[in-house]
Amino acid sequence: MCGCIDSWYKLYINKYLYFRTLPFDVFVRRAAEVKHKEYFLTEDEKYYLRSVGEDVRKDIADIRKQFPILAEDVNIPEYFEKEQFFSSVFRISSAGLQLWTHYDVMDNFLIQVTGKKRVVLYSPQDAPYLYLSGTKSEVLDVDNPNLEKYPLFVKAKRYQCVLEAGDVLFIPALWFHNVISEEFGVALNVFWKHLPAESYDKTDTYGNKDPMAASRAIQILDRALKTLEELPEEYRDFYARRMVLRIQEKAYRNDYG
Numbered sequence: 001m002c003g004c005i006d007s008w009y010k011l012y013i014n015k016y017l018y019f020r021t022l023p024f025d026v027f028v029r030r031a032a033e034v035k036h037k038e039y040f041l042t043e044d045e046k047y048y049l050r051s052v053g054e055d056v057r058k059d060i061a062d063i064r065k066q067f068p069i070l071a072e073d074v075n076i077p078e079y080f081e082k083e084q085f086f087s088s089v090f091r092i093s094s095a096g097l098q099l100w101t102h103y104d105v106m107d108n109f110l111i112q113v114t115g116k117k118r119v120v121l122y123s124p125q126d127a128p129y130l131y132l133s134g135t136k137s138e139v140l141d142v143d144n145p146n147l148e149k150y151p152l153f154v155k156a157k158r159y160q161c162v163l164e165a166g167d168v169l170f171i172p173a174l175w176f177h178n179v180i181s182e183e184f185g186v187a188l189n190v191f192w193k194h195l196p197a198e199s200y201d202k203t204d205t206y207g208n209k210d211p212m213a214a215s216r217a218i219q220i221l222d223r224a225l226k227t228l229e230e231l232p233e234e235y236r237d238f239y240a241r242r243m244v245l246r247i248q249e250k251a252y253r254n255d256y257g
């Protein structure tokens with residue numbers, strides 16, 4: 001493998017991410033070791049690479065374009081039509097690195113190439129118990145949650161699996177996932193469009209922007225809430241509750257609990 005590929009990685013310290021650039025071989029060496037002789041901030045810092053496109057903001061990651069030689073080693077399951085393909089993201093992680101619980105808006109195959117990784121999943125139905133902020137859950141430690149701060153978290157039903165070399169996990173769109181690398185590992189994931197292509201946000205490079213209709217609906221709701229502020233509290237409360245009932249009646253699935 002060429003040691004001159006300039007790459008970038010995310011470094012986690014106390015749940016914070018730092019972006020730095022390293023030659024690819026140095027990055028891999030550091031990600032594979034637990035204690036570093038050379039490091040940026042601490043000798044036990046962890047490393048994470050999430051590949052991106054040529055233009056970080058505009059281009060979509062495709063391992064076949066950015067790492068063509070490595071891509072030859074992996075067979076992406078032919079499970080969807082070619083036109084539905086969105087991205088294939090190369091991921092390398094230090095042992096012990098944990099990614100916060102989040103959802104993505106596309107169907108996904110997470111393909112583990114080497115190393116062990118634990119994935120904890122929650123259904124989209126459990127969103128009310130996950131304390132979401134955008135696409136992320138505020139509950140960082142899913143094994144030992146702060147229940148004083150997040151009391152409803154106990155209601156979220158946890159699904160768990162451990163991926164080993166050669167395993168592929170299907171993560172359906174909107175399913176929450178929390179990933180911890182139990183060993184240094186190499187993986188890739190493939191996102192594909194399950195909805196008609198025009199439903200997705202054209203400016204989405206990472207597969208995590210809400211579908212256009214969903215973000216428009218949320219904007220309209222925010223405007224409705226602003227409008228309610230024109231009323232005194234008692235009335236605002238009454239009409240807000242009526243709006244909730246209307247949403248439940250008109251938009252909820254009736255086969256959900």
Ligand SMILES: O=C(O)CCC(=O)C(=O)O
Pocket residue numbers: 091093099104108109110117177179187189
């Ligand atoms: O395995 C990882 O490092 C992250 C996986 C992930 O979040 C994804 O495939 O969407």
Ligand SMILES: [Fe+2]
Pocket residue numbers: 102103104177
């Ligand atoms: Fe994800």
